[in-house]
Amino acid sequence: MEPSPLLLLFTVLILSSRLFVASGQDAGTPPRGWNSYDSFSWIVDEEAFLANAQIVSSKLLPFGYEYVVIDYLWYRKRFQGTWSDPYGYDNLDEWGRLVPDPDRWPSSRSGQGFKEVAQKVHDMGLKFGIHLMRGISLEAVNSNRTILDVTTGLPYEEDGRTWLAGDIGMRDMPCGWMKNGFLSVNTDLGAGKAFLRSLYQQYADWDVDFVKLDCVFGDDLDKKQIITVSEILESLGRPILFSLSPGTSVTPSMAESISNYVDMYRITGDSWDNWNDVAAHFDVARDFAAAKKIGADGLHGNSWPDLDMLPLGWLTDPGVQQGPHRKCRLTLDEQRTLFTLWSMAKSPLMFGGDLRQIDDNTFNIITNPILLEIDSNSQNNMEFPYISTGNSVRHSDDPASLIPAKQRQVLDEHDKSVLGLTGCSSEKAKSWSIIEDDRANQICWNYNVKGSSTASNCLHKRKPLLTSFKWGNEFVYKRKYEGMFQLLGRKSVKACLDSSTKRRLTASERPSTLLSTCKWYANQLWSLGDDGTLVNRYSGLCATMESVKDNKNTGGLRAWIATGAKGEIYLSFFNLSPVSTTIYTNVRDLSKVLDSKFVGNSSCDSHEVWTGKNFAVVGGTLSATVQGHGSAVFVLNCHQ
Numbered sequence: 115m116e117p118s119p120l121l122l123l124f125t126v127l128i129l130s131s132r133l134f135v136a137s138g139q140d141a142g143t144p145p146r147g148w149n150s151y152d153s154f155s156w157i158v159d160e161e162a163f164l165a166n167a168q169i170v171s172s173k174l175l176p177f178g179y180e181y182v183v184i185d186y187l188w189y190r191k192r193f194q195g196t197w198s199d200p201y202g203y204d205n206l207d208e209w210g211r212l213v214p215d216p217d218r219w220p221s222s223r224s225g226q227g228f229k230e231v232a233q234k235v236h237d238m239g240l241k242f243g244i245h246l247m248r249g250i251s252l253e254a255v256n257s258n259r260t261i262l263d264v265t266t267g268l269p270y271e272e273d274g275r276t277w278l279a280g281d282i283g284m285r286d287m288p289c290g291w292m293k294n295g296f297l298s299v300n301t302d303l304g305a306g307k308a309f310l311r312s313l314y315q316q317y318a319d320w321d322v323d324f325v326k327l328d329c330v331f332g333d334d335l336d337k338k339q340i341i342t343v344s345e346i347l348e349s350l351g352r353p354i355l356f357s358l359s360p361g362t363s364v365t366p367s368m369a370e371s372i373s374n375y376v377d378m379y380r381i382t383g384d385s386w387d388n389w390n391d392v393a394a395h396f397d398v399a400r401d402f403a404a405a406k407k408i409g410a411d412g413l414h415g416n417s418w419p420d421l422d423m424l425p426l427g428w429l430t431d432p433g434v435q436q437g438p439h440r441k442c443r444l445t446l447d448e449q450r451t452l453f454t455l456w457s458m459a460k461s462p463l464m465f466g467g468d469l470r471q472i473d474d475n476t477f478n479i480i481t482n483p484i485l486l487e488i489d490s491n492s493q494n495n496m497e498f499p500y501i502s503t504g505n506s507v508r509h510s511d512d513p514a515s516l517i518p519a520k521q522r523q524v525l526d527e528h529d530k531s532v533l534g535l536t537g538c539s540s541e542k543a544k545s546w547s548i549i550e551d552d553r554a555n556q557i558c559w560n561y562n563v564k565g566s567s568t569a570s571n572c573l574h575k576r577k578p579l580l581t582s583f584k585w586g587n588e589f590v591y592k593r594k595y596e597g598m599f600q601l602l603g604r605k606s607v608k609a610c611l612d613s614s615t616k617r618r619l620t621a622s623e624r625p626s627t628l629l630s631t632c633k634w635y636a637n638q639l640w641s642l643g644d645d646g647t648l649v650n651r652y653s654g655l656c657a658t659m660e661s662v663k664d665n666k667n668t669g670g671l672r673a674w675i676a677t678g679a680k681g682e683i684y685l686s687f688f689n690l691s692p693v694s695t696t697i698y699t700n701v702r703d704l705s706k707v708l709d710s711k712f713v714g715n716s717s718c719d720s721h722e723v724w725t726g727k728n729f730a731v732v733g734g735t736l737s738a739t740v741q742g743h744g745s746a747v748f749v750l751n752c753h754q
Contacts (some may be wrong), residue, residue, distance in 0.1 A: 142409070143490045144418045144462040145324075145355060145378060147181025147243070148174070152386075152425045152466025153438040156187035156198070159218040162437070162468075164234055169469040171238035177481045178490065179465065181324050181355070182235055183243035184228075188214050198433050198618075201294040202253060209262040210254030210279045211313055232321040243324025243355070244317065248289050248336060249299040250309060255283030261305055262312040270308045277305035286636040287336070287652055289329040290614025296329065301342045310339075314346045317354070324355040331379060332362040333535065333614045333625075335653035337371055344375035344413060356413055357420065357462075360384055362619045364398070366405035367537030368655060373410055373417040378462050383619035385422035387429060387443045389743055390622035392452045393690050395421050396672050399459040400497040408460050408495055420462050422621065424453065427467020427476040432618070438468035446475060447744035450724055451688060453479050454745045457489040458674040458686050484723045484749060488684050492676035498685065500703035501673045503695055533571075533628045535613060535655040543656035544646040548575075557601065557642060559659045571659055573601040573611055578639055579632050598639045598651060603629045611657065613637040613650040628657075671697055675707060683708070683718075683750040689740040698737040701752065723747035 148170050150158040167182040189212035190196060191203045205213050214222035221230035228244065235242040258280040263270040270277045282305050287298035300306040317325060327343060330336040340358065347354050358372070361380030369379060381398050385391050402408065402419040409416045426449055428438045442449065456463060465480055536543050545560045549572065558572040578595050601611040610632040615625050632638065637652035648657040672688040683704065687697045701718055720729045720736060724747060729738060731750075738746045 142416060143178075144460050145181060145357075146178045146463045146489075147183060147241075147324075147465070148179060148469065149183045149185055149326075149423050149464045149466055151185035151245075152423050152429050153427075153468040154185075155430050155432060155434050155436070156185070156190060157192060157218070157435055157437060158184060158188075160220060160231060162470075164231070166469045167235050167238055167240060169472070171240055173469070173472075173477070174465070174481070175239055177483075177486060179463070179480075180239075181241045181243050181464070183324055183326060183464070184245060185326070186245040186247065186328060188219065188244065191215055192218060192435065196435070199292045199294045204251055204253055204295075206251060206254055206257075206259065208259065209312055210250065210257075210259030210309070211262075211316055212251060226320070227316065228320040228322065232323075236321065241323035241355075242321065243326060243357075244322055245326045245328060245359075246313075247292065247296040248327070248329040248334070248339060249287075249297050250279060250283050252283070252288070252293075252295060252297055254279045255285070255297060256280075261309045263308055264312050264315045270305055272304050277303075277308070279309070282306040282309055284636075286634060288635065290334045290637060291617045292329065298336050298339060301338045307342060307346075310342055311346050314343065314350060314354075318350040318352045321352075322354060324357065326357040326359050328359045331358040331372070332360055332364045332368075332383075333653070335368065335655055337654055340372050341375050348413070353414070359420075360422075360618065361420070362615060363535050363624060365536050365540070366402055366407055367540045368535070369402070369407060369419070370537060370539070373407065373412060375413055376417055377413050378418040378420045380422060381419045382422055382621040383623055384432060385425060385621045386432065387425040388622070389444065389448055391425075391620050392444070392448060392455075392743075394622040395455060396497075396688070396690070399455060399461075403459060403496045418460065418462050421456050421459060423464045423466035424456065424480060425466050426452070426479065427465070427469075427473065428471040429467055432620075438471070442467070442476070445743065447741050449476070449479055451743060451745040453482070453485060454686050454747055455674070455688070457485040458492075458495055458676060458684070460489055460492065460495055463489060482723065484684075485747065487678070488676060491679050492684055493678075494708055495676040496674065496707060498673040498675040498699075498704075498707060500706060501671055501687065501697050501699045503671065503697060532624075532626070532660065533611070534658050534660045535628075535650070535653070536658050536660075538643070538647045538649060538654070538656040540656070540658070542660070543648075543658050545659075546642060546646050546648040546657070548642070557648065573603060574605045575599050575601060579634055595639060595651070598641050600632060600638050601640055601648075602632070603627075608632045610638045611640065613653050613655060613657075671695065673697070673699065675704065677708060678749075681751070683748075683752065685736070685748045685750060687738060687740050687746045687748075689742060689744050692742040694739060694741050696737055696739045697746075698735055701731055701734050701736060701750075718750045718752040720748050720750045723749065 170179055170182055189205045196203050205215055207213050213227055216223045232242040258278045261270040261277050282300045282303055283297040284300055289296045330339050347356055356376045358376055358379040360383050362383040364381045407419050426442050430436055430438050546557055549556050549558050555575045556572045557575050578600055603609050609629040612628050612630040614637040639651040641649050643649055670690045674686045676684045689695050718731045722729055740746050
């Protein structure tokens, strides 16, 4: 029987609305989708991936989730004993480029890589993404594979010679947490750029829509490679979303130099389903909002600070050879808190659980229409400091005074100073100097927030350790490392200042020290600038001493605020302590952070999102009892 014209029209309207809602390429909205890492670690295969993609298409696409992304090590052979940083287990083509493991991705056996998988994803109305590592495989460098010139289809030639992988792989610049896997590519060479172009041309030929580039940001910053890859992607004639991961130790000043070249970039380490990881996001999200980085200029219009995937639902554990096998360890309140912060901070939303076993609570959280509206279309997103506990609201222009005295004391007790990294334009990076006395081989940190110029921390300076090079040490030093040095924590202990971590860190972790066993890698080589900056050769970042809070301190109260397209105000209360607490604010204080028409005697209608309850604003005061590790999200419509 032929369908009626009315039914056909209705179907077209529904499909059109789905495609409109799911337009993640809209430069004004953070991307949304599904990523395989939280549920499969690195062992996801073609069958499981496509099964999840089908559920994204049928259940999540109407809510704007349109990308499906294969996370890392899709090229790794799965054998007993393989892990995240072995050597010799990866599948390479003749040009030194990684190709899918045929045992896990059988459609790649035809030599078409992910072409068939991408086609199936596109047929579902979705967009296809893959995870990539920095530069070039160490295995490709050691086997000295020929570099492809994609403009000719022949080996790359320049200066009368054929260039090989060994010419472009920078052995002194490996990925900090995967040294057996990947090296930076020398992008100053035409051959280096030719290799990267051959990589990304291959991904465009596979019809990839999204690339997630790892180990080039945060502690492993490689700005030259980020910019080179960005320029190559733009030259391919195919729109490809460009994402960076992870973002351990990232600061707004560090992101300043790369945000114009990417669509989204991680600002934390890996986020897993434990409360410490959730709580660790509040400070960094606040800092990037305060620096006006949310929706700042980016590769395709805007760039988005990324708080990492949503580790909800049916999951696995990092780095294991085991697929999804357990439920999310966060309580329901903690899951709502996570999703509320991600939405208020306008983070990209990449769900990480196995959708084949998604439960109603998880589905209802990640598809909450008000939170999704906040994530997509809200403005003026920022932390709101004017909250309190107790029987009355205290008003102050000093947000710190709104924290109860007992709580402030706990915070102070956990403050400590550690070595850190930051962008070299930061004033806090410009306080290193050589001590001009009998300890002239020391470089000391003089910066102190109280204005003292007394040296508080010193490191011992020495000539680089270059014995691992096959060339003469003096020749290498003069040609490549002139003016650089290593820094030891103590002269008697051979531990050097190191700019990169040895393993992937979670969101709640940070290196307890940047000192590690002295090696010849570039991440241990430094130079002292005329402006007092201590610059690292590996990342181009600068060392600093900073005060940080102990990771065990996850208590306290927070709030975020944003405005909606129709004049509504979104206000979120967060209770980071484990004890149920009543949180207060006064509507008048909203005008302290918002350029708003309502002040003074305005009246507001309010309802809370998670409970659906209406909340009255009594005497200008809004209050709610929030469970431990929980949140409340208010939608306020205020009138004069």
